[in-house]
Amino acid sequence: xxxxxxxxxxxxxxxxxxxxxxxxxxxxxxxxxxxxxxxxxxxxxxxxxxxxxxxxxxxxxxxxxxxxxxxxxxx
Amino acid sequence: xxxxxxxxxxxxxxxxxxxxxxxxxxxxxxxxxxxxxxxxxxxxxxxxxxxxxxxxxxxxxxxxxxxxxxxxxxxxxxxxxxxxxxxxxxxxxxxxxxxxxxxxxxxxxxxxxxxxxxxxxxxxxxxxxxxxxxxxxxxxxxxxxxxxxxxxxxx
Numbered sequence: 001x002x003x004x005x006x007x008x009x010x011x012x013x014x015x016x017x018x019x020x021x022x023x024x025x026x027x028x029x030x031x032x033x034x035x036x037x038x039x040x041x042x043x044x045x046x047x048x049x050x051x052x053x054x055x056x057x058x059x060x061x062x063x064x065x066x067x068x069x070x071x072x073x074x075x
Numbered sequence: 076x077x078x079x080x081x082x083x084x085x086x087x088x089x090x091x092x093x094x095x096x097x098x099x100x101x102x103x104x105x106x107x108x109x110x111x112x113x114x115x116x117x118x119x120x121x122x123x124x125x126x127x128x129x130x131x132x133x134x135x136x137x138x139x140x141x142x143x144x145x146x147x148x149x150x151x152x153x154x155x156x157x158x159x160x161x162x163x164x165x166x167x168x169x170x171x172x173x174x175x176x177x178x179x180x181x182x183x184x185x186x187x188x189x190x191x192x193x194x195x196x197x198x199x200x201x202x203x204x205x206x207x208x209x210x211x212x213x214x215x216x217x218x219x220x221x222x223x224x225x226x227x228x229x230x
Contacts, residue, residue, distance in 0.1 A: 011170040012170045013169050013170040013171045013172075014171075015097050015100050015104065016170070016172055018101060018104050018105075019100050019104045019180055019184075022104035022105075050105065053105045054105060
């Protein structure tokens with residue numbers, strides 16, 4: 001999937017993946033896609049909840065080799 | 076309309092310092108307008124230097140210990156510092172932010188910190204030992220915001 005920016009949140013625990021996702025999105029423009037890579041399994045539900053509450057779109061969630069990869073489209 | 080959250084932080088130990096800062100930084104990331112009212116021992120979390128914020132195994136039977144430790148041993152000098160060091164190592168190993176980091180994230184996200192003036196006076200705290208981004212006020216001032224919140228927590 002194409003993306004405009006990547007956030008490495010590997011090794012970070014709650015709430016850092018969410019806080020850093022929010023910060024990364026702040027410098028982006030509407031419609032751009034942020035790729036987030038996290039290792040905290042709690043991030044799976046948190047990223048969906050973040051999207052639901054902020055109006056950004058979580059386009060996909062995948063797990064690869066113990067890492068979670070998210071594509072978030074900015075509102 | 077922007078959602079609001081208010082937290083009353085009353086504890087000054089390492090374990091109890093995390094919940095207010097984690098919840099506040101998360102709420103701010105979700106777009107909430109957040110205020111934390113620090114009162115009694117919670118005021119310790121406003122110090123520039125947080126190295127004195129510790130965890131005690133004493134009277135804390137829920138704290139998981141690597142080996143079971145009788146209360147008589149937990150009382151010994153240095154046990155508190157040891158427990159604090161171990162807890163900090165554990166937090167670091169699991170990628171949990173330090174208190175300083177979380178507090179900075181809150182400040183960057185415009186979380187408002189209010190220190191209870193009455194307890195500052197009661198404990199004769201020196202305001203110059205607190206970080207700069209603190210407002211001083213009383214319960215009535217806090218209610219001005221808390222009364223209109225969607226979430227209000229006492230920690």
